Amino acid sequence: MLIFEFKTYAKREQFNAVDAAIKTVQFIRNKAIRFWMDNEKVNKFDLNKYSAILAKEFPFCDELNSMARQSSAERAWSAISRFYDNCKKKTPGQKGFPQFQKDNRSVEYKTSGWKLASDRKSITFTDKKGIGKLKLKGTRDLHFYSLTQIKRVRLVKRADGYYAQFCIQVDRSEVSEITGNTIGLDVGLQEFYTDSSGVTVENPRFMGKGERRLKKAQRQVSKRVKGSKNRIKARAILGKRHLKISRQRKDFAIKLARCVIQSNDCVAYEDLRIKNMVKNHCLAKCINDVSWYMFRVWLEYFGKVFGRITIAVPPNGTSQECFSCGTIVKKSLSTRTHVCRCGCVLDRDHNAARNILRKGLSTVGHTGTWGNTHNACGELTATDLEVILDRQVNSLKQESSCMKDTGVSS
Structure with missing residues (x-):
């Protein structure tokens, strides 16, 4: 899996929409953690179903793409499964009980909710959050990879701006000569x-x-x-x-x-x-x-x-x-x-x-x-x-x- 990162450029209103999407992701993740704490025998698929229930209950959750909501629930399950693994391994000290998140800085889309331009220099998000078209600037070339290889698109907020990350499914290997060292x-x-x-x-x-x-x-x-x-x-x-x-x-x-x-x-x-x-x-x-x-x-x-x-x-x-x-x-x-x-x-x-x-x-x-x-x-x-x-x-x-x-x- 390769991850290519690009700096994004857009209007302030669009970045405000990105912030709203990031807050929605944090809300869904924390709700999923609470749902797991209040119910017994909750698994990953139950959390995915719960994200759909939240979309019906809260309008701002429904504005986010369905696969992005599932990714938010998967983040909650990642913290839960890590806690289970530490308990099974009997890791000394604290086992990392899942905590509610306060400073989420990214939103992740899967194979829907976005559309990459033919020249690979811009990306448009098609959900109801209103993010719209973002210009991409970076040194990587996405023309070498098909759209089917792009499994996830992540928007990340950093101190110097907003970035788009593309998770590309490819096995990287390079042939090299034996050095004998x-x-x-x-x-x-x-x-x-x-x-x-x-x-x-x-x-x-x-x-x-x-x-x-x-x-x-x-x-x-x-x-x-x-x-x-x-x-x-x-x-x-x-x-x-x-x-x-x-x-x-x-x-x-x-x-x-x-x-x-x-x-x-x-x-x-x-x-x-x-x-x-x-x-x-x-x-x-x-x-x-x-x-x-x-x-x-x-x-x-x-x-x-x-x-x-x-x-x-x-x-x-x-x-x-x-x-x-x-x-x-x-x-x-x-x-x-x-x-x-x-x-x-x-x-x-x-x-x-x-x-x-x-x-x-x-x-x-x-x-x-x-x-x-x-x-x-x-x-x-x-x-x-x-x-x-x-x-x-x-x-x-x-x-x-x-x-x-x-x-x-x-």
Whole structure:
């Protein structure tokens, strides 16, 4: 599934109609949540039927397209099913009981309620909300896809305007040549990551660089009277500041993940639990700013697209264990150099990255995400893949033995 996003341009009255549709979606979702809370054994289909009942009861709900009403009910069921899954899995802590929504910012249409122009430069919404024709501006070309492939159209409200998203059903895959390289990644706060070859990528620290402007914008919001037009303007400026930082993080994660996947056949990384790590209030802001989870998501996505192997490795002991001899060397977070009695001296993150790669190669076939692997001639056989992995394992063993003999690590 591909998602293409376009900036929309229209009159203020049309955007007011979009706001009304967004509020209607929020109303239907919250009503569906209440219906589930008040009745037993309610399933997804019951919520869809209930959305039709709401259309008969409330005129403003009837103005919204029927499939858009169903999408609103599906959002409610998504929250409910997530709560059920957490209960079945016995997730520790809160299970995520469905909450009533207060800040919905999108409305989603399925295969009806909209009509795309022949030149693919505008879209017209045909329901009774009065949205009408919206001009589209973006870098993507919708001419390559048929209308039957567009399964959903979503209107999203952001701090800098309104956007139209097209969900296109297509299997994306790209043929790429075998590089013969494997890599282990150890993420951190000082450096974004250190790989098993000792190469580091600088932490961009987007929040830190833009924090001064964020604080200034936040002070302007606090000074304004609640409900005034000046406060609305100040909040819009603050929203644009946050939006810019989030886009910088996403752009950085996408480009870096694509580069890593295209340069290696197998990528091993830490299976971190970010939710637990941010409980440390001293590091929570830095951890959220570095966006490790977003980088991992794009790693796994591009791994499927390019047919690479991505392996999630448990992070337990990767920083404490010596890569050369396997001895556990206890060290605090402030200790940045790994020094072992066997003579191995490495940067702490470099040692961890090598351990991550070794664990990843030892668990290939059991842990991680596998993509469809291809070469220039077609399908890559399992024998070819084993040759690549065996070659990498042998090189690691030789490197380890050399380090033991010399007592020096490169």
